[in-house]
Amino acid sequence: MRAASLRILLIDDNKHGLVARRTVLEQLGHKVAVAAGGQEGLDQFAAHPFDLVVTDYRMPEVSGQQVIRKIRQQSPQTPIVLLSGYVDSLGLSEQSTGADMVLSKGPTEVQDLLRAIERLSRRRIPVKRAAAAAAGAPSRARKPKAG
Known part of the structure; x- marks a missing residue:
């Protein structure tokens, strides 16, 4: 099963890694933006x-x-995925970082990332609905009748 087209932001100071990940994700139909550092x-x-x-x-x-x-x-x-070459040496985990998933950089990185995206996309809130909720717009969800 493949995740629907997502808007994904990739952040990494390693430009080669950004290009490789972006290429794979765009080939799968995702819209990808890249940033060459945390502030960007x-x-x-x-x-x-x-x-x-x-x-x-x-x-x-x-x-x-x-x-x-x-x-x-x-x-x-x-949803946030943290990628690092230091997962084991620093003891990084979802609990210690606040990320939804923590993945190691390495030979299986792309496959692991694709699995993570698929898994996290199943539970995501569509961007437009999330933005409306954040802005205080009324939800279109029906409230159950009292009674």
């Missing part, structure tokens, strides 16, 4: 809605941990 990623996230964010952990200036924290403040429902 936060700026893009503030300017545009995304269905999912994939961020590196170790980046100069603004770390992946800071990116996760700030995105959670702005949009708690947005």
Whole structure:
């Protein structure tokens, strides 16, 4: 099963990794934006809605941990995948980072990322509905009748 087309933000200071991930995700029909660092990623996230964010952990200036924290403040429902070459050595986990999934960079990285995106896309809130909820717009969901 393949995830529906998503708006994905990739954040990493390694440009080669960004290009490789972007190419694969675009070939699968996703709309992908890339940011070459944490602050650039936060700026893009503030300017545009995304269905999912994939961020590196170790980046100069603004770390992946800071990116996760700030995105959670702005949009708690947005799924976030943390990619790092330091998962084991730093003991990174979903609980310690606040990410929805933590993946190791390496030989199976692309396959692991595709599985993570598929899994997280099943439980996502569509961007338009999430934006409307954040703006205080009334929900179109029907309330159950009392009685």
